[in-house]
Amino acid sequence: MNDEHDSSFDVSGVAPAGPLHGERSDGFRSGFASFVGRPNAGKSTLTNALVGTKVVITSSKPQTTRTVVRGIVHRPDAQLILVDTPGLHRPRTLLGERLNDLVKNTLAEVDVVAVCLPANEKVGPGDRFIVREMAKVKRTIKVAIATKTDLATPEQIGQHLLDIQQLGAEAGIEWAEVVPVSATDGSQVGLLADLLVGQLPEGPQLYPDGDLTDAPEQILVAELIREAALEGVRDELPHSIAVVVEEMGLREDRDPDKPLLDIYANLYVERDSQKGIMIGHKGARLREVGTAARKQIEALLGTPVYLDLHIKIAKDWQRDPRQLRKLGF
Template sequence: MDGMNATPAHRAGFACFVGRPNAGKSTLTNALVGTKVAITSDRPQTTRHTVRGIVHRPDAQLVLVDTPGLHKPRTLLGERLNDLVRATWAEVDVIGFCLPADQKLGPGDRFIAKELAEVKRAKKVAIVTKTDLVNREAVAQQLMAVDRLGRELGFEWAEIIPVSAKSGDQVELLADLLAPLLPEGPDLYPDGELTDEPEQVMVAELIREAALEGVRDELPHSLAVVVEEMTPREGRPADRPLIDVRADVYVERSSQKGIVIGPKGARLKDVGTKSRAQIEALLGTKVFLDLHVRVAKDWQRDPKQLRRLGF
């Protein structure tokens, strides 16, 4: 039998990255996909939607599902997010647990690892991120600590790998190691699609990211963005299209409205400029962005509002 020369079967499947806030999940997604899809922000819980990035390889297609962080729920929204995480974990083929190299394993990591121990189907990979921030010895220490954590909780990591998404170090290797863990099968998405998230949701995420930047800590949870309409402007020449985007930024209290708008509207203008550039890059056309800030009282605790805002 000359089985040696047979090409390995093509594989395709879903993976998601989990980890404490700021563990480098979104940056890693972007590095693997090579395009900005998941939003990156240094604030906990900014990734609310399942943004999928797709890694195309000759031998495999890896679909990355970005889950919100798992945390101890304090509100109805928190509980919904946790349910969403567990539902996602039950459906993916591989879960990559991201732990920053520059921080000791803490109770938050243990909390997530304990939950991971309950997951039956998915293969678990530990990814030590941000290795560019520490020396090799610190990386080795962290790898051993992660290995011990799995053993203490009674499971074994399929792989333990250090990466730096920022410098690109070992990102390619990570893709090489994740591919064989996927089930055999044809591409799940036709070639060239980087994300199957509706464009409107991605546009909302970009606006939300810009609105969160540099705002004081009272805002992250209480900011939702709804894109009300995205329509091509009529009567534009074919080679210079323009898309009208109308979006509402929702906060919970009028005091927060002032924070988002800023003195004489300066902050909101800045948010508009910043997010418009990102949206134009995403859509590949000029955009006219019309932003409004609205108050939806205590929307995180109100099921009706949550539904309207897409949660």
């Protein structure tokens, strides 16, 4: 078993933002909004659509978001900081419990909580569980978003909005807003931004102009590698994959006009059989992951990248407190 390393990433909840960047004129609004919802409800895609670029990974696999990443929406009248949390769910592992704790801590500290409910799916037990958890956070403004409207008929959307109102009433929540949105085709994304900004308090700009996220680059890189690793793998694998960037830095002795960013990362799975799946026949699968991840990282950072990936086994890491700490959870 190879689990000897001590790298970790910061997955803390929302603390007050760093040093205030500067006062703005009267009427400027700033604050935090958090998207919650069951896994694969469209939270990450919506975050990216509002920010205007990719700041969180997306995947058809549920439970792909593990870190709380802040995406920053800049407007002349406001700064909206979006907190993309893991999906709230009934946990089956210690990792699941820690991810749920992360979400609950976040919800208590943001200005607005928006639950994402896919319009192409009926409201189910998982949605009711999440809304009941939201109801326990008394002081935070609550908004409901009908996501994925591009996948639903007008009749489905209409019934879904009625079901959302009923869901809130059952939990004792009065929605500040209920809005249907498609992050994929952009429908009503601008309206949603307006509505969220309208719920924020007046306050100063919290981040410098141009910042789109405050997640460290190493976390973003690790997440992009994990996203590439998730594509096309079997259903049992996604929860078992963790990525740690061990080293990252510009290669020395290069022409400044031709920089190269060296990234050395380990991809952790729980069993030998999973390692074989990730490597693939004669290393083909791992090469595909590396190529896809490298392209995404280069697009994000704007620098040519040399990516060195290794697969390691951390046996049953999702249930082992010591290994969870080592992997940053």
